[in-house]
Amino acid sequence: MGVSRRSFLKASGLGYLVLGTSSAVAWAGSERPTNDRIRVGVIGCRNKGYNVLREILRTGRAVCVAMCDVDNEVLQRRAAELKKDMGQTPKLYVDFRKMLENRELDAVVVGSPDHWHCLHAVYAMEAGMDVYVEKPLANSIHECNLIAAAAERYGRVVQVGQQQRSGDVWNGLMNYLRSGELGELRRVNCWANFAYGAGAPRVPDTSVPEGVDFGLWLGPAPERSFNASRFHGNWRHFWDYGGGLMTDWEVHLLDMALWAKNITAEPTNVSGFGKNLSGLDRDRETYDTQSALYELDDFLIYWQQNGGVERGPYGKSYGVEYVCDRGTVVADREDWTLYPEGKDGSTEQAYAFKLRSGRSDMELHVNNFLDCIHSRNKPNCSVELGRNVALYAHFGNVLARTDSGSLRWNASQQQFVANAAANRMIVPEYHHGWKLPDV
Ligand SMILES: NC(=O)c1ccc[n+]([C@@H]2O[C@H](COP(=O)([O-])OP(=O)(O)OC[C@H]3O[C@@H](n4cnc5c(N)ncnc54)[C@H](O)[C@@H]3O)[C@@H](O)[C@H]2O)c1
Structure with a gap:
């Protein structure tokens, strides 16, 4: 079977499509009237948390009643913006525990650094709220498990901030890959090369900036002096708070590999390497140069990241390459391109597709969250x-931190096979009196 532009569109369902990709909304039997505005709060509002909140408010289907941040400058600035742009005046909080006592709240956006996701999400669910939690779900394997267990125990709706799961480009691509037009999908290569992945410039420690509750910023992480290169935004390069490009971008892109084959099983075999090999004047612990190879039954997924540079395969700093029998598809958040195989094995003309409905991934993703709060269905990116x-x-x-070369995982025991060093990294040690939630 040849691969043509027309068959490509037909198989992807895009010839006649389709504005929006959210799952069907089951209003009937929902818990609350659909014209009710959801009362939402946000924890951590400097960057992505505020971005998610704004998208939610733009739908006209929600109102912001609470905002929390441990940096008073951030909190006041965002509150002023919200009042000016949207005419909303939520109650303001420094301590999320106080915010979660606000019985007006229906739902909470967790936009804090990764080391806080577990406590923020679990306590919000325990307090009876639905949760939009940013990716990665949490900063360790065990904390991910606790959030999933809490969603089950408290019956809460959880949308994870992997907005590509709601996006047009990716939904159309999944339809196409599953149509069989390209034959078997046998390998997916994903990459993220970003300058910021090398960390921020090294600067000396300073006193804590005025208005910052640094104890509440560190939370369960170990005691450490204040340093701007480990603080706002930059925390993602330090293991106590984040996981570098691997957890920042791999969760978005590798998810597009798993989705193509609807893989919901935990990984079993992974091999790879991670090191800091360049830009050693920058401040970071996470790796600038890292690869991981995931071996599944009939499928290989390969990840590579290069912090400190922006160039990547196909001229893209990040992307996903799907290698199939009759062609290769290369995708990013803007478009996808098909490189069909020729009859003699040569590569024929490439077709590029920009397949947008005009609604952004974020707009679709937050609408899907609100739909599910009403319907109690699972959101597009479930916990x-x-x-x-x-x-x-x-x-x-x-794997990289233990320099293990390869790891095998026993899913039923939730342990790595014969690797004590790796097993010690499953459950994080909590500090400053914080305890892993009892779910
Ligand atoms: N989905 C996406 O495309 C996307 C993009 C960027 C970031 N993110 C995710 O969003 C999260 C936040 O990232 P960011 O770039 O906005 O970080 P950031 O450092 O810019 O903002 C985090 C905010 O949380 C606040 N904070 C820290 N501890 C807190 C606490 N205990 N209570 C209340 N507020 C607290 C900080 O003061 C800061 O204002 C991360 O998990 C990140 O991975 C997702």
């Missing part, structure tokens, strides 16, 4: 999907 891909990413980091 189970978010947990699973976060495990793939954490395995890559555990």
Whole structure:
């Protein structure tokens, strides 16, 4: 069977499509009237948390009643913006525990650094709220498990902030890959090359900036002096708070590999390497140069990251390459391109597709969250999907940090096979009196 532009569109369902990709909304039998506005709060509002909140408010289907941040400058600035742009005046909090006592809240956006996701998400669910939690689901394997268990125990809706799961480009691509037009999908290569992945410039420690509750920023992480290169935004390069490009980007892109084959099983075999090999004047612990190879039954997934540079395969700093029998598809958040195989094995003309409905991945993803709060359906990026891909990413980091070369995982025991060093990284040690939640 030849691969043509027309068959390509037909198989992807895009010839006649389709504005929006959210799952069907089952209003009937929902818990609350659909014209009710959801009362939402946000924990951590400097960057992505505020971005998610704004998308939610833009739908006109929600109102912001609470905002929390441990940096008073951030909190006041975002509150002023919210009042000016959207006319909303939520109650403001420094301590999330106080915010969660606010019985007005229906739902909470968790936009804090990764080391806080577990406590913020679990306590919000325990307080009866639905949760939009940013990716990666949590900063360790065990914390991912706790959030998934809490969603089950408290019956809460959890949308994980992997917005590509709701996006047009990716939904159309999944339809196409599953149509069989290209034959078997046997390998997916994903990459993320970003300058910021080398960390921030080294700067000396300073006193804590005025208005910052640094104790509440560190939370369960170990005691450490204040340093701007480990603080706002930059925390992602330090193991106590984040996992580098691996957990920042792999969870988005590797998820697109798993989704193509609807893989929901935990990883079993991973091999790879991670080191800091360049830009050693920058401040970081996570790796600038890292690869992981995930071996599944009939499928290989390969991840590579290069912090400190922006160039990558096909001229893209990040992307996903799907290698199939009759062609290769290369995708990013903007478009995808098909490189069909020729009859003699040569590569024929490539077709590029920009397949947008005009609604952004974020707009679709937050609408899907609100739909599910009403319907109690599973959101497009359920806690189970978010947990699973976060495990793939954490395995890559555990592997590199223990210099193990390869790891095998026993899913029923939730342990790595014969690797004590790797097993010690499953459950994080909590500090400053914080305890792993009892779920
Ligand atoms: N889905 C995406 O495309 C996407 C993009 C960027 C970031 N993210 C995710 O969003 C999360 C936040 O990242 P960011 O770039 O916004 O980080 P950031 O450092 O810019 O912002 C985090 C905010 O949380 C606040 N904070 C820290 N501890 C807190 C606590 N205990 N209570 C209340 N507030 C607290 C900080 O003061 C800061 O204002 C991360 O998990 C990140 O991976 C997702």
